[in-house]
Amino acid sequence: MDARVSIIPEPMAATDVQPVVDGVTAALIRKIVHVDMDAFYASVEQRDNPELRGKPVVVAWLGNRSVVCAASYEARRYGIRSAMPAVSAKRLCPDAIFVPPDFVRYKAVSSAVREIFQRHTDLVEPLSLDEAYLDVSENKLHLPTATRVAKMIREQIREELNLTASAGVAPNKFLAKIASDWKKPNGLFVIQPHEVQSFLLPLPVGRIPGVGQVTEKRMKAFGIATVGDLYSRELSALENQFGSYGLRLYQLARGIDNNPVMSNRVTKSISAEDTFAEDIPLAATEPQIRLLAEKVWKSSGGNARAAKTVVLKLKTKEFHSLTRSLTPPAPPASCEELASIALALRERIQLQPAQLFRLVGVGLSNFQTADDPASPLFLEEPRETSR
Numbered sequence: 001m002d003a004r005v006s007i008i009p010e011p012m013a014a015t016d017v018q019p020v021v022d023g024v025t026a027a028l029i030r031k032i033v034h035v036d037m038d039a040f041y042a043s044v045e046q047r048d049n050p051e052l053r054g055k056p057v058v059v060a061w062l063g064n065r066s067v068v069c070a071a072s073y074e075a076r077r078y079g080i081r082s083a084m085p086a087v088s089a090k091r092l093c094p095d096a097i098f099v100p101p102d103f104v105r106y107k108a109v110s111s112a113v114r115e116i117f118q119r120h121t122d123l124v125e126p127l128s129l130d131e132a133y134l135d136v137s138e139n140k141l142h143l144p145t146a147t148r149v150a151k152m153i154r155e156q157i158r159e160e161l162n163l164t165a166s167a168g169v170a171p172n173k174f175l176a177k178i179a180s181d182w183k184k185p186n187g188l189f190v191i192q193p194h195e196v197q198s199f200l201l202p203l204p205v206g207r208i209p210g211v212g213q214v215t216e217k218r219m220k221a222f223g224i225a226t227v228g229d230l231y232s233r234e235l236s237a238l239e240n241q242f243g244s245y246g247l248r249l250y251q252l253a254r255g256i257d258n259n260p261v262m263s264n265r266v267t268k269s270i271s272a273e274d275t276f277a278e279d280i281p282l283a284a285t286e287p288q289i290r291l292l293a294e295k296v297w298k299s300s301g302g303n304a305r306a307a308k309t310v311v312l313k314l315k316t317k318e319f320h321s322l323t324r325s326l327t328p329p330a331p332p333a334s335c336e337e338l339a340s341i342a343l344a345l346r347e348r349i350q351l352q353p354a355q356l357f358r359l360v361g362v363g364l365s366n367f368q369t370a371d372d373p374a375s376p377l378f379l380e381e382p383r384e385t386s387r
């Protein structure tokens, strides 16, 4: 399976839009830093409990349907990865120490990290509790380069919080994210604007954020193994094969990503999705829906109760997306309840039983704010989109 969990913030306010000069977006060469804490939850546990240091630590609830929230680097040596079932982790390393997640503590540490970021820039876009994009084109300490900013942030995190972070520095978000992963853990990697093509073209397509194992395999079947292979394809060929994602791939192969860093956004939705290794009929999707519900529940870090709407997303073999959503009278109070709502939404997909699906996703959206009481029961109109 090819699992992705995403936390989608509110869309940016109109004032955040980049200035436009003669129809061209200005300041496209930005200085972006992507900071990613190393094995975050597991590192916090090891930091706070000396007995866990140097040992394989798995942050997960133990249970048949639980998934790994984080694994220490010692545990990763056994092949343990986050988002894998906890039972698989146990099988890979029976001696691993399982620690139940403590999101309240992780959130507090995350806020301390955010405070460090904000000494350098207010343009901070968190992706999750442990990673964020920073636009440091202008930075508060007036350091001359983004590399200097990234170095100082890493030092401050190490000295003040006793944790390590990896950072990537690049002219845009897409490249900065690849760069932060390049020297992980505890590394810094810089991609200068003139190095983009030579760095990018030899990379396997699986390095592109969003291209998981399954998509990578499908691309290989079309003769696309590296970013260079992707670069050599016509836009129309990519669009035929991958729908509107084709344009994004075409641009990424050229190192183009004009998405600005969007700060001050409130979480709007949390979702997780899996692309199946083989396309499957609707009736066979229940185990995945249950697993995804659990991932979403955990990613919400205890905040799931504040989400008013449950969303089920499916993508057909032919890349048509379908979404069904429900806003129940009260937000789901347990992971089981979230899973059963998602499964009930599945009943509202009315296609031929023979229809095959390539992807399923479960999400929570429409997060409640303090001054916004829960809305009464209503069923949203089914919305179908294709991409």
Ligand SMILES: [Mg+2]
Binding pocket: 036, 037, 038, 039, 040, 130, 131
């Ligand atoms: Mg991380």
